[in-house]
Amino acid sequence: MKKTIGLLGGSFNPAHHGHVHITLTALKCFNLDEIWWVMSPGNPLKEYYPEPMEKRIAEAKRIMCHPRVRITDIESKLSSPYTACTLAYITTSFPRNQFVWLMGADNLEQIHKWKDWRSILSKVPIGILARPDNQLAPLKARAARIYRSSRVPNWQSRTLARSPAPRWCYAILPMSHLSSTKIRSA
Numbered sequence: 001m002k003k004t005i006g007l008l009g010g011s012f013n014p015a016h017h018g019h020v021h022i023t024l025t026a027l028k029c030f031n032l033d034e035i036w037w038v039m040s041p042g043n044p045l046k047e048y049y050p051e052p053m054e055k056r057i058a059e060a061k062r063i064m065c066h067p068r069v070r071i072t073d074i075e076s077k078l079s080s081p082y083t084a085c086t087l088a089y090i091t092t093s094f095p096r097n098q099f100v101w102l103m104g105a106d107n108l109e110q111i112h113k114w115k116d117w118r119s120i121l122s123k124v125p126i127g128i129l130a131r132p133d134n135q136l137a138p139l140k141a142r143a144a145r146i147y148r149s150s151r152v153p154n155w156q157s158r159t160l161a162r163s164p165a166p167r168w169c170y171a172i173l174p175m176s177h178l179s180s181t182k183i184r185s186a
Helices: 017-029 053-063 083-093 105-113 117-123 142-146 154-162 180-185
Strands: 003-010 034-039 069-072 097-104 126-129 168-171
Touching: 003 017, 003 083, 003 154, 017 034, 017 053, 017 097, 017 126, 034 053, 053 069, 083 097, 083 117, 097 105, 097 154, 105 117, 105 126, 105 142, 154 168
Parallel strands: 003 034, 003 097, 034 069, 097 126, 126 168
Antiparallel strands: none
16 A cells, blocks of 8 residues: 655745644644655745755754654755646655645645646645634635535545545644744744
């Protein structure tokens, strides 16, 4: 049977205990074998420049010590910073695994702005993790409306990883109020 792996993308600038919390929660909620943190060299939709990759990876490895979590720099080795390209590379390079893209609910509200966003939803199931600030607004997002019929109910979240794309699940989990943006601005 294929191993189920969650892919949590982000700049992790800086990595913090909120990331650890959602990672450990997603392992259980979506019944995943592993989670890979996909460290991004930079977010094309944001105008700030993150700390150097080596520094962010070292901090992520320090804070996220778990045998089922891998910190990766896969995206920095690709010629593109776009999730669609990263997923195409990962799913082709690791065909013996079943992947789930993990993201915060704030990204569901803006995923329609991502390059080739529909190909992301058609490539792998998406596990969406509620954020503490607004739990209902993401469900009104453009992508949520377009892919309404592909939604897996929260109570079936453990089946998401074995579901064919396009499938997505909006998981309302115990919350952490930590945020990289808030930490950087402090």
